[in-house]
Amino acid sequence: MSKLNEEILYRGRIFDLARETHRMPDRREAHFEIIQHPGGAAALPVLADGRIILIRQFRPVAEDFILEIPAGRLEAGENARDCIVRELQEEIGYRAAKIESLGAVYSSVGFCNEQIHLFIAKELTATATDLEPDEFIEPTIMELSEALKLISSGKIADAKTQLALLRYALLQQER
Numbered sequence: 001m002s003k004l005n006e007e008i009l010y011r012g013r014i015f016d017l018a019r020e021t022h023r024m025p026d027r028r029e030a031h032f033e034i035i036q037h038p039g040g041a042a043a044l045p046v047l048a049d050g051r052i053i054l055i056r057q058f059r060p061v062a063e064d065f066i067l068e069i070p071a072g073r074l075e076a077g078e079n080a081r082d083c084i085v086r087e088l089q090e091e092i093g094y095r096a097a098k099i100e101s102l103g104a105v106y107s108s109v110g111f112c113n114e115q116i117h118l119f120i121a122k123e124l125t126a127t128a129t130d131l132e133p134d135e136f137i138e139p140t141i142m143e144l145s146e147a148l149k150l151i152s153s154g155k156i157a158d159a160k161t162q163l164a165l166l167r168y169a170l171l172q173q174e175r
Contacts, residue, residue, distance in 0.1 A: 039080070067158070
């Protein structure tokens with residue numbers, strides 16, 4: 001199982017599109033169109049009183065606002081922890097003294113190599129936000145139980161957010 005060949009069909013600001021040839025487990029060769037993405041980081045910010053911060057962000061793909069956790073794309077040479085420290089400050093105006101890993105996930109492994117590193121952000125200190133011109137973000141503070149109900153009702157549709165909330169809830173049960 002290995003990549004034998006790669007042809008870049010498109011280079012973009014956020015991702016590239018490649019046609020790749022891979023050797024399969026049965027030794028056949030197969031061709032795939034794969035979105036190549038540098039990866040990302042996302043964090044569930046937890047306030048000192050236990051409430052969490054989600055963001056309502058306008059997402060053109062959904063043509064609506066989506067409730068999600070702060071997240072961002074890895075810059076060249078940047079590690080996931082540094083990325084989420086930067087994104088928390090930019091998107092919600094907080095610095096986290098404590099960042100705990102919740103693991104990593106592939107966003108859509110059937111056609112994209114994007115891996116998102118999930119974190120819990122604690123011991124938060126307020127700072128100023130620094131939104132990009134195309135970002136429309138409204139921080140929303142709520143109890144974890146409310147966020148879990150929003151998953152059940154379908155109001156939180158973002159996969160990374162659902163997973164981070166569920167993993168965090170499981171950790172809370174274990175403690």
